[in-house]
Amino acid sequence: MEPYGALAQTRQIGKASTGARRKLGRPSSFIFKKVPGQSNELLQEEPQQTRCHGARQEQPRRFTADQEMGHQNPYRLHHLQASVAVPRRRRIKCDEGAPSCKKCISTGRECEGYSNGAVAVAAAAYTTGAAAAAGLLAVYNQPMPTVAPAGVDASHAERGAFAMLRGECVRRMAGLFSASFWTVDVMRATHVYPAIWHAGLALATMHRATCITAQTAHARASRQRHEAFALAQFHAAVLAVLRLTRKPVLTDADKEAILLASTLFTGLCCLQENYEQASRHANGGNRLYWQWEYWKRGAAAADEDGEDGDEDGDATCTGQDYRVDNQGLRRAGCVLTTKSLTAVFTHFEMQFCSRFRTTENPEWRWCDRAHRCSAAPFASAADAYTELQPLLTGYCHMGRYLSVPRDVAELAPVWRTVDAYVRELRAWQLKFDDLLARRRRRRRRPASDDDDDDEEHHHILSLQLLWMVLETCLGHSEESGEMIWDERTADMERVTAFAETHFAARCRPGAPRVFTFSFAMSICEMLTFVGTNCRDGGIRRRLITLLHGWRERDGMMPARLLALIVHSVMVLEENATTGMQAPHDACVCVPGSLICNHHRVCLIDTQFLGERSATIVLTTAGMLEMKLPPYETSVSW
Template sequence: MRNPQSPKNNTHLTNSLIGGLKESNSRLNRSGKARIRHWAPKVKTGCMTCRIRRVKCDETKPVCQRCSSTGRKCDGYNSVPPGPPTTVLSVVQMPSYWEVVSSNPVETESFRFFHSVTIPTLAGFFDQGRWARRLLQMSHRYPALWHAMTAVACIHRDFIANSTPITMSRMQDSSQVRLALQQWNKSIQSLQELLSGQVLTKFDRLVILSVCILFITMSSLQGRLWQAFVHINSGLKLIHQWKLADKGEDQRDEDSDLDVLLVLFTQLDSQARPYLPSLSNNLQWTDKQIILSSSTNPFKSLLEACVALEVHFNKMMQIYTNNSIYIDGLDAGMQIKRQQCLLGLTEWDARLDKYLGRTPQPENGKALKLLYVRRRLAQVALSMDLTEGELAHDDFVEDYAYMLRLMGDILGDPMDPLDSQPADIDQSQNMSFHLETITTEPLFLIALRCREPTIRRQAIRLLRQYPRREGICEGMAALKIAERVMEIEEECLSSPENACARGNWICENHRVTWLQFFLVHDRQARTVVHTREDLLHGQPGREIVTTYW
């Protein structure tokens, strides 16, 4: 049996991780010049951290900018040396890559932008300091991580500073994009070195998966879905190959770091599922599922609860993105999987209740609300009577209203999200990016499946008012599809009475039953929507073409 850490297998992993980047790399110029390390005087009056590192301190108090800008802990200006570092710091506070590249002002400035601006968009509700502290520290020992961070900073800056209206497709060429490509190429070269000829430590693996997440972030920010799919698939295969979901009961810092990665990769896998029927043959998408250790113990944190919930949610998505169920219904195997998902969610409820019994006021109220929304979405999908078709959703109107209220709370919407006639609010229409799945996907599903007109229109309003890209889910594309589906379905309101069938608000025959998603090219997708009437009469569906901003 081949050793998964062998140099030969590491080379295979390298090819898997960087396979989608060859075209971008070929456009880069390489100077080939070695970096020059500048001499700096010894520091005797600075903070203890800078004195130990023998670098010049700016002596800003209470913490110096030299430490805070690089994610280090500033130990102040006491004369007593600090105690021994923690396990994580002992790994990363050896001779630092920062000391090699700090003479490059462009890279340094981009890294600081990543630290101060980009990290909050990546961290999400369940991060627990991973991006803000530990990964920044680790980047000083891993050039692949350092350059991936600076590349993402450049693309993110271009994303938030771009003045193109969100109703138009933006240009993809700027000085920031060109700088990002150079940094991306350096990250790939360093990743190849890391994966060639050495046994990978646990920290090495965390760094590799983190670089993979940063590559996905870059691809998503640029709207390059195919590249994002390649990296998602590569990361999932590494998680399964390294058996990283198999953890014991004792949680350490690196275990919480891994939990954050498991949440992100599982959410991204769920977002990619609708596209897989048209992509799987080319991508060879992994069919393996993340299986967590069985436990009835209460969750130790909301992050642990989130990991378990996203695994159940992903299993549910794998059932309901199987095209055959929309034509032939659930077979016996699918029914068994659905019952297993329901049982898993019931066990999840019990573990969360035990956690909340011990922690009545969790660390983040919005995080808990987001868990409730994801849990309710899965419950609705798994509990409905599929023999009723789309009419089954009418039995869950109260559930959709409940989720919509929670979405309004998470977004901080200033008005009652269930107002039937909301007044126009002067709201900035700038697109924002978040790596974690938060509101776009739930609002899209509410607008798509709930036919009660007030709830549906409020979900669409929130999509329009808070334009977001979350993971690879494009909010404006979701908005366009939801509005078009509502328009198609409401044709029955002006149709001859004998053309309609039973159903509240929207008749059964006019309801959109099946959506197919296709990539036209990197920044454009095609969605084909089929009503029940289309399927009954063998009619082609109607197409919706959406372009990523």
């Protein structure tokens, strides 16, 4: 089905002769009524209610003579009835998800959509002050109409693309924990910021193009048509962002629009499988996120944090520089909560530090302090994930920093920060256990929404798997080193069995694809982390099987590429003594049983080459110590 529905076609019912129209001499939209004791005369106009493309509009109905007209000449009556026949639109079942008409119009005119007060609200929302807060509240509580931001004259095709964004696209891209980001945050922003309006339409149309997989001529033409429209919307979004950047001073609303636009550009490139460009968009937005300190509530919060500093001496945030509770806060005049973009950008950065070594990630961002876990209890799995993601990203940065050999004096303050992260992660675990206990009590009650409960249960299982993976590395210390992973083999076996039990069904060939892209954490990333750190060949091969069969497409890295990364690491380490790696004097490798510390991969870099191809660059501890070039292999999927 084409996403841009054509205007409803009209059909002519009967024909009117020119002579008959001259004899009638009255507009065809009026009817005669017989009043007792009076002759036939024009009394009133009676419009008939018709339904046209989702709207209830007025349409003149066909002239019908009353019974008294039966006394007239039948020949004249026939011409009279034919002469007043008017065009009538074909009746179309109302679909609130489709673009809607404001008035019944003739063929050839474009539908202008419903008139709605949200346009004025959107204009007010872009200002600051109390009026902006009231306007934003009105936008939040309204159902989502097809209303473009102030200053944007949306075409019929754009309204059709927005209906697709609001309906199909947000459901397919919601992922595990970012449903509210798509269904609430992005939808709000499209009514306020022109850049987000155009970027959202480009994303929705490109998503629809990727769903057209047939190889017929009609399908190829439709796909090209969608891609051309998406490209035009992308250019319009870029121009809107450039207009914002030319301002002498950027407001918080301007910064919010730029950051959200960069995330949507990242998703658009991922749908095109242009992962190199996607990483550039994500990295650029991530740098602005840190430069503007967007996780803070604003300048007042920044001053407060600067005064508090780190006086408690435990490397934990003492100011309100992240959030005060798990509901999140909004900056003045902004639409989004700080927590939504914080979760998105920290997830981007975690992917960078794990698999994009060449991407610049200043270490000072995470080496000085840890995010504080809030005191408020979790209301849902999404709340738990949103608070965990920044902690997880910081902890992954610590792991990457410690994987490179460094001086003891340089590592001392880093281990202090690692201890602070572990304390906050343990605090998160207590809150998550409380959420699980409340869910168990609630599930004993007979009345519950089965669909919502099943979805929440899947989210809980994903978080449980994530915590099981994270728990395997919380016991690391300055003395443990890289060989500590060998002591975690039993835990990694338990993680693999848990994934096979609860998620293997989603990897079968006939399994439905729940979504096609998401900014939130995916199961694949957890399995990849275990596969690259586990040195048990059997467990690794089971994980590769799960990743290779994963049908969902979430995050910036496709599942098959992640499977190839794990496979490349496994092949390099298992063949350390067969010539793939340089020999080392301190090597104690036992083929098929033990991989020594010098021949273990400690850094992974992914360099995209083109469509579905990349170069995987692997560096071992021995290569770093002896200053040898890394191992490179090209893969395609």
